[in-house]
Amino acid sequence: xxxxxxxxxxxxxxxxxxxxxxxxxxxxxxxxxxxxxxxxxxxxxxxxxxxxxxxxxxxxxxxxxxxxxxxxxxxxxxxxxxxxxxxxxxxxxxxxxxxxxxxxxxxxxxxxxxxxxxxxxxxxxxxxxxxxxxxxxxxxxxxxxxxxxxxxxxxxxxxxxxxxxxxxxxxxxxxxxxxxxxxxxxxxxxxxxxxxxxxxxxxxxxxxxxxxxxxxxxxxxxxxxxxxxxxxxxxxxxxxxxxxxxxxxxx
Amino acid sequence: xxxxxxxxxxxxxxxxxxxxxxxxxxxxxxxxxxxxxxxxxxxxxxxxxxxxxxxxxxxxxxxxxxxxxxxxxxxxxxxxxxxxxxxxxxxxxxxxxxxxxxxxxxxxxxxxxxxxxxxxxxxxxxxxxxxxxxxxxxxxxxxxxxxxxxxxxxxxxxxxxxxxxxxxxxxxxxxxxxxxxxxxxxxxxxxxxxxxxxxxxxxxxxxxxxxxxxxxxxxxxxxxxxxxxxxxxxxxxxxxxxxxxxxxxxxxxxxxxxxxxxxxxxxxxxxxxxxxxxxxxxxxxxxxxxxxxxxxxxxxxxxxxxxxxxxxxxxxxxxxxxxxxxxxxxxxxxxxxxxxxxxxxxxxxxxxxxxxxxxxxxxxxxxxxxxxxxxxxxxxxxxxxxxxxxxxxxxxxxxxxxxxxxxxxxxxxxxxxxxxxxxxxxxxxxxxxxxxxxxxxxxxxxxxxxxxxxxxxxxxxxxxxxxxxxxxxxxxxxxxxxxxxxxxxxxxxxxxxxxxxxxxxxxxxxxxxxxxxxxxxxxxxxxxxxxxxxxxxxxxxxxxxxxxxxxxxxxxxxxxxxxxxxxxxx
Ligand code: HEM
Ligand SMILES: [Cu+2]
Ligand SMILES: [Cu+2]
Numbered sequence: 001x002x003x004x005x006x007x008x009x010x011x012x013x014x015x016x017x018x019x020x021x022x023x024x025x026x027x028x029x030x031x032x033x034x035x036x037x038x039x040x041x042x043x044x045x046x047x048x049x050x051x052x053x054x055x056x057x058x059x060x061x062x063x064x065x066x067x068x069x070x071x072x073x074x075x076x077x078x079x080x081x082x083x084x085x086x087x088x089x090x091x092x093x094x095x096x097x098x099x100x101x102x103x104x105x106x107x108x109x110x111x112x113x114x115x116x117x118x119x120x121x122x123x124x125x126x127x128x129x130x131x132x133x134x135x136x137x138x139x140x141x142x143x144x145x146x147x148x149x150x151x152x153x154x155x156x157x158x159x160x161x162x163x164x165x166x167x168x169x170x171x172x173x174x175x176x177x178x179x180x181x182x183x184x185x186x187x188x189x190x191x192x193x194x195x196x197x198x199x200x201x202x203x204x205x206x207x208x209x210x211x212x213x214x215x216x217x218x219x220x221x222x223x224x225x226x227x228x229x230x231x232x233x234x235x236x237x238x239x240x241x242x243x244x245x246x247x248x249x250x251x
Numbered sequence: 252x253x254x255x256x257x258x259x260x261x262x263x264x265x266x267x268x269x270x271x272x273x274x275x276x277x278x279x280x281x282x283x284x285x286x287x288x289x290x291x292x293x294x295x296x297x298x299x300x301x302x303x304x305x306x307x308x309x310x311x312x313x314x315x316x317x318x319x320x321x322x323x324x325x326x327x328x329x330x331x332x333x334x335x336x337x338x339x340x341x342x343x344x345x346x347x348x349x350x351x352x353x354x355x356x357x358x359x360x361x362x363x364x365x366x367x368x369x370x371x372x373x374x375x376x377x378x379x380x381x382x383x384x385x386x387x388x389x390x391x392x393x394x395x396x397x398x399x400x401x402x403x404x405x406x407x408x409x410x411x412x413x414x415x416x417x418x419x420x421x422x423x424x425x426x427x428x429x430x431x432x433x434x435x436x437x438x439x440x441x442x443x444x445x446x447x448x449x450x451x452x453x454x455x456x457x458x459x460x461x462x463x464x465x466x467x468x469x470x471x472x473x474x475x476x477x478x479x480x481x482x483x484x485x486x487x488x489x490x491x492x493x494x495x496x497x498x499x500x501x502x503x504x505x506x507x508x509x510x511x512x513x514x515x516x517x518x519x520x521x522x523x524x525x526x527x528x529x530x531x532x533x534x535x536x537x538x539x540x541x542x543x544x545x546x547x548x549x550x551x552x553x554x555x556x557x558x559x560x561x562x563x564x565x566x567x568x569x570x571x572x573x574x575x576x577x578x579x580x581x582x583x584x585x586x587x588x589x590x591x592x593x594x595x596x597x598x599x600x601x602x603x604x605x606x607x608x609x610x611x612x613x614x615x616x617x618x619x620x621x622x623x624x625x626x627x628x629x630x631x632x633x634x635x636x637x638x639x640x641x642x643x644x645x646x647x648x649x650x651x652x653x654x655x656x657x658x659x660x661x662x663x664x665x666x667x668x669x670x671x672x673x674x675x676x677x678x679x680x681x682x683x684x685x686x687x688x689x690x691x692x693x694x695x696x697x698x699x700x701x702x703x704x705x706x707x708x709x710x711x712x713x714x715x716x717x718x719x720x721x722x723x724x725x726x727x728x729x730x731x732x733x734x735x736x737x738x739x740x741x742x743x744x745x746x747x748x749x750x751x752x753x754x755x756x757x758x759x760x761x762x763x764x765x766x767x768x769x770x771x772x773x774x775x776x777x778x779x780x781x782x783x784x785x786x787x788x789x790x791x792x793x794x795x796x797x798x799x800x801x802x803x804x805x806x807x808x809x810x811x812x813x814x815x816x817x818x819x820x821x
Contacts, residue, residue, distance in 0.1 A: 005614050008695070012626050012702060019706055027731035028710040030646070044642050052633040055597075059604060059629050066607035067614070067622065070543070077812045078544035078805035079609040087605070088552045088598075095597045099636070103590035106642035107583050113645065114579035132496070133405075174496045176398045176405050177509060179574070179649065183715035183728050186646050192576040193398060194492025194508055210728040214649045214717050216392050218399060218406040219318035222721040 006068040013060035020053075034209075034230075035185040036166075036202040040109045042186070047105070051098060119200045120166040127159065128170045131178030131191040134220035136211060142244060153244045157226040159211060160240070162233040166202040179215035182228060190215050203230040264787030274369070276361035277787055281368050282347030283680060286673075288368075289339035290754070292375060296330035299323050301747060308740035310722040318407045320721040321390040325408065326382070328393030329416065333423050334375060336527050336665045341465075342367070342430050344530065344672050345458045347680065349434060351778035352455045354443025354795055356788045359436035367429035374422030381415035389416035392719060394516055397490040397509050401482045404497045414483065417476050424469050424476075434462035443777070445797035449554070450816070452776050452801040453547060456554055457533030460561045461526045467565065468522040475515035482507070513575055517568035525564045527661050529557060531668025532599055532628070535621045538671045539603060541774040542618035543610030544812055546802035549602045556595035556602075563592040573641045574648050582641035589639035593632060600628045610805070611812075615772075616690025617674035623698055624667035630702075631659035634709065649719075651732070652712025658705045670694075670753070678771045682784040683764030689756040696749030704742035707735050773813055776801050780817050 023029060033039050070078075111118055128139040128147055135156055142151030147170075161167045171180055173191035180199065181188045189199045211226030231239070265271050272280060303323050306314050315323065346364065350357055358364045381388040390408025391400035395416070403410045438451070438459045451459075478489040486503075490512045493505035536547045547553065569577060569585035603625045612618070634656040637643045647653060670693075677685050714732025716723055723733040770779040777797070781790045795817035803814035 002614065006612075009622065009626075011698070015703065016630070016706060019703070019710070023710045023713075028714055028735070030713050030715065031728060041642055041646060044640075045637070045646075048636050048640070048643060052636060056629055056633055059600065060626065063604050063607070063622065063625060066604065066610075067612055070607060070610045070612050072544075072611045072613045074611065076611075077807055078611040080545060080803075080805040080807075081609055082546035082548055082550065082802070084549075088549050091601050092552070092594065092598050095601075096591075096594045099590040099593050099597075100587070102636065103587045103640060106586065106640045110579070110582055110586070110641045110645075113642070114582065116579075174494070176402075177396055181717070183646075188574050188645055188648060190575045192509055193495055195510075195576055197576050210726050212715075212717065212726060212728070216321065216396070216399065216719045219316075219321055219390070219721075221321070221719060222317065222723070223725050225725055 002071045002073050003068065006064070006071055009064040009067050013057060013064065016056070016060075031184045033184070033186055034203055034205045034207075035182075035187065036204060037109065037113050038184075038186040038201075038204075040112070044106050044109055048102065051102065116198055119168065119198065120202070123166040123168040123200050124162070126161050126167045126169055128172065129159070129180060129191070131171075131173040131180070131213065131217070131224075132175050133218050134213070134224040136180075136213075136224070136226040140240060142240075151244065153240055153247060155243065157211075159226060159228045160236055161203060161228065161230055162236040163203050163206050163230045165233065166200055168198055168200045171197045171199050176217050177215045178213050178217045178224065181212040181214035182209065183212060184209045185228075188214055206230050206232065274365060276357070276365045278346045278350050278358045278361065278364060279680070279785060279789075281364050282343050282345070284368055285338050285346060285371075286343035288371070288375060289335050289343060290757075292330050292334040292338065295379065296327050296335055297747060297750070299327040299330070301743065303327060304740040304743040306721065307723075307736045309737075310724050313722075317721045318390060319387060321392075321406065321719065322382075322388040322408045322412070324719050325390050325392050325395075325416075326378075326388045329389070329420075330378065332393060332523070332527070332661060333420070334371075334378060336661065336669070337423075337427065338371065339669050340527060340530050340665055340672075341458070341461055342371075342427070344534065344669070344676070345430065345434055345462075347676065348778065349437055349455060349458055350441070351679070351781075351785060351789055352452050352776055353438055353441060354446055354777050354797065355437060355441040356790070356794065358433045359441050360433050363429050364433050367426045367433070370422050370429070371426040374419045374426065377415050377419040377422065381412045381419070384411040384415065386410035386412050389413045394520070395479070395512075396516070397479060397482065397512050398495065401479060401490055402495075402497070402502075403483075414480075417480055417483075420476060421473070424473055427465055428469060431462035431465045434458055435466070438462075443794050443796055447797075449551070450797050450800055452533075453536040453550065453553055454530065454533030456557055457529040460557050461529045464522040464529075464561055464564060465526050468519040468526075471515045472519035475512055475519075478515075479512065510572075510576060513572055513577075514568070517571045518565075520571065521568040522564045524657075524661055525560055527665050529560070531624060531665045532603070534668040534672040534675075535603055535624045536606070537776070538617050538621040538675050539606050539625075540802050540804060541675070541772050542613045542615060542621070543607050543804075544613075545606070545610045545805040546800065547602065548605035548608070549598075550800075550802070553599055553602050556598045559595040560592060560599075563588060563595070567592055567639075570639050570641075570644070573644045586639065586641045590636070593635060593639065596628075596632055600625065600632060603628070615674070616685070616687055616694060617671045619691065619694040620667045620671035620674065623694065624664055624671060626702075627659050627663040627667060630706070631656060631664060634659060647712055649717055650712035651708045651716045651718055654718050655705045655708030655712060658708070663701060663705065670697075673757070675772065676778075677760065677764075678767040678783045679778055679785055681761050681764070682766060682782075683760055684767050684771065685760040685764060686756050689752055693749055693752045693756065696752060697746060700742045700745035700749060704739050704746060707739050707742075711735055711739075773811065775803050775813050775816050777816055780815055 213224035488504040488507040491504035716732035
C-alpha cells in the first residue's frame with residue numbers, strides 16, 4: 001500500500017512532461033518569430049528550457065525515488081547521515097556555474113535589443129508612438145523625414161512599417177503607463193509618461209499582426225488594441241502618401 | 252542567555268474570556284488569532300479568484316464589468332500576499348512557534364505582540380470595506396503603480412478605494428514591523444540555556460531572516476506609500492511628470508517620474524517574496540526531518556544559503572523592471588545577480604531532497620504537503636530562470652507565464668508550507684489531531700488540480716496571453732492560449748472544492764479530533780516537551796535547556812529512534 005502511495009508522486013514529473021509534449025502539438029507554443037532578433041531570443045529560451053528540463057527531471061525523479069526507496073515499511077532505522085562536504089560543494093558549484101553562464105550568455109542578445117548605443121546605425125525612424133487610455137497614436141515624419149513638422153502623418157491604432165529594414169520608434173505615454181507589445185516580433189517596452197524611449201526591430205515577414213498593450217492602464221486595458229502592417233518599403237511609402245492625402249482632404 | 256521576560260515558571264494564565272482569547276498577550280493565542288484571521292481573508296481572496304476565473308472562462312457573458320475585474324485582480328493579489336500568506340505563515344506560525352522552539356515563555360514584548368494583532372484587524376476591515384465605497388476597490392494592481400494609483404481620473408478604483416488600500420497597507424506594515432521586532436529580539440535574546448544559534452531549528456532561522464528582511468525592506472514601501480498619498484491628496488509630483496493629459500485636461504503636475512515608485516515598490520516587493528517563501532521552506536525542513544526520521548541534510552549549508560539569499564534579495568529588485576523603461580544597462584546587472592540568487596535557492600531545494608535519503612519516510616498528510624512543497628519549489632524556481640534573465644523576460648513579462656510562476660512560488664510553496672505546518676503543529680495548538688484520511692484527500696485533490704492549472708498558465712504565457720486582461724477575445728494572436736481558460740477555470744473550481752475538505756477537517760478536529768499527548772510525531776524539538784495544547788507560559792515546569800542539535804533522529808541503540816533536543820547527554 002505504502003509502495004503505491006509513494007509512486008503517486010511520479011504524477012508530477014510524468015504529468016509535466018506529458019503537458020510539455022502535448023502543448024506544442026496543440027498550438028500552445030509561442031508564435032513564429034518575425035523579427036531579426038526574435039530568433040535569438042527564442043534560441044535563448046530553448047537553451048534555458050534544456051537546462052530546466054534536465055534539472056526538473058533529475059530533481060523530481062530523485063524525490064520520487066527517495067520516497068519510494070526509503071518508505072517507512074522498509075526494515076531498519078533511518079540513518080543519522082546529515083552532511084557530505086563534497087556533495088554540498090559539488091552541487092553548489094555546479095548550479096552556480098551553469099546559472100552564471102546562462103546569465104552572462106544572454107547579455108549579448110539583451111544589448112542588441114535594448115542598448116540605444118547598439119541600435120543599427122541605419123535604423124529608419126518610422127514613427128513616434130504615444131499610448132493613451134485606450135488607444136495608440138502614431139505620428140510619422142512626412143516627406144521631410146522630421147517629426148513635429150506640418151507634414152507629419154497621424155493615425156490611431158494603425159502602425160505600418162517596411163519589411164526587411166531596421167525600424168525605430170520613439171515611445172511615449174500621455175496619461176498612465178502602457179506597454180508596447182508585438183508578440184510576433186518579440187518586442188516589448190513599457191511606455192512611461194515623461195520619458196521618451198527608443199525601440200527598434202527589423203521585421204522579416206510581411207503581414208498584419210496584433211499590437212497589444214501589456215501594462216495595466218485602467219478599465220479598458222484589455223481593449224487597447226492596435227494593428228501593425230508589415231509591407232514592402234514601396235507599399236509603405238505609398239500608404240504613407242495616401243494617408244497624408246486623406247488627412248489633407250479632411251482638414 | 253536571558254530568561255524570557257514577563258512570565259516566570261508558576262505565572263498564572265489570565266482568567267476571563269476577553270483577556271484569555273481576545274486581548275491575549277500569549278504568543279500562542281496571538282498566533283492562532285492571526286491564523287484564523289488569515290483563514291477568513293483567504294475565503295474572501297479565493298472567492299475573488301473564482302470570480303476572476305468565471306469571467307475568463309466565459310468572457311462573452313461579461314459576468315463582471317471591466318473596472319470590477321481590475322479591482323478583483325488587485326484585491327485578490329493584495330489580500331493573498333499581505334493578508335493571507337503573510338498573516339498565516341509569518342505572523343501565525345512565527346508567533347506560535349518561535350518561543351516554543353527557542354525555549355522562551357513568551358515573545359520578548361508580549362504587549363507589542365498583542366498590539367501588532369490588533370493593528371492588523373482594522374487593516375483587514377479597511378481593505379474589505381474598500382469594496383463598498385464609490386468607485387469600488389483599488390484597481391491599479393497589487394503593485395499599485397502610479398499614475399494609475401495616483402490619479403482618481405485614471406480608473407474608478409483610484410478614488411477612495413485606493414486611499415483605503417494605502418491606509419490598510421500602512422496598518423499592515425505597522426503590524427508586521429512590530430511582529431518583526433519581536434521575532435528578532437526573541438530569537439537573539441530569549442533563547443534558553445544551550446540554545447546556540449547553530450542549534451536553532453531551521454524554521455527559526457527562516458523566521459529570523461524573514462523578519463530581518465521585512466524590517467529592512469518595508470520602510471521603502473512605507474516611503475513609497477506616503478509619497479503616493481501626497482501625490483494623491485496634497486498635489487505633489489513625486490511620481491507625476493509634466494504634461495499628463497486626460498481627455499482635454501492637462502494636469503498641473505511636473506518633475507516626477509513613475510519609475511521612482513517602481514523602484515521603491517520592488518525594493519520591498521522582491522525581499523517580500525523571500526519573507527514569505529523562506530518560512531515555508533523552514534517548515535518543510537522541520538516536517539521532512541520528523542517524517543523521514545533523520546536530520547535535514549546540510550544544516551550549515553542551509554543556514555548559509557538562507558543568509559546569502561537574504562543579502563542578495565535586497566539587490567535584485569530590478570528584475571521586475573527589465574522592460575519598465577529603466578536604463579537597459581541595469582538589465583545586465585540585475586540579470587546576473589538574479590541568476591546568482593537562484594543558486595542558494597537551488598541548494599535549499601537540493602538539501603530538502605537529500606534530507607529524504609536513507610530516511611524511513613512516513614507519508615502522513617503533513618509530509619505529503621512538505622513533499623509537494625519541494626516539487627513546487629522546483630517548478631517555481633526553474634520558471635524563475637525565464638523571468639530573471641532580461642532576454643527572455645522581454646517576452647514573458649506581464650504574461651500568464653508570470654502568473655503561473657508566482658502562483659507556484661508565493662502561492663503554492665507558501666500554502667503547502669501552511670498546510671504542512673497546520674497538520675504537523677495542530678496537536679500542539681489544540682491538543683487534538685486532524686483527520687489523516689481527510690488530510691490525504693485534501694492533498695491529492697489539491698495537487699491534481701493545482702499543478703496542471705498553474706502549469707497551463709505558463710503555456711498561456713508562452714502563447715502571449717497577458718495578465719490583468721478582462722476579455723482576451725479582443726485579440727486574434729492569443730486564440731490558442733485563451734482556449735485553455737475554460738479548463739483552467741474548471742481546475743480552479745476543483746482546487747477550491749479541495750480546500751473545503753481542509754476547512755471541514757480544521758474546524759471539526761478543533762472540537763472532535765482525536766486527543767494527543769505531548770509528542771504525537773516522536774519529534775525532537777522543544778515544543779514537543781510540553782503538553783498539548785501548550786499551557787500559558789509554555790512549560791509548567793522549568794523551561795527545558797538545549798543539550799544537543801534539534802534533529803537527533805535516526806539514532807540507533809535506544810528504544811526510540813530519536814532523542815529530544817532537551818535530553819541531557821549521558
Ligand atoms: C485559489 C487559487 C487561486 C487562483 C484560482 C488564482 C487565480 C489567479 C489569476 C487567474 C490571476 C490573474 C488575474 C489576471 O491577471 O487577470 C491571479 C493573480 C494573482 N494572484 Fe492568484 N490565484 C489563486 C491563489 C493565489 C494565492 C495562494 C496567492 C498567494 C500569494 C495568489 C496571488 C496572486 C497575485 C499576487 C496576483 C497578481 C495580482 C495582480 O496582477 O495585481 N493567488 N490569481
Ligand atoms: Cu494597457
Ligand atoms: Cu523579484
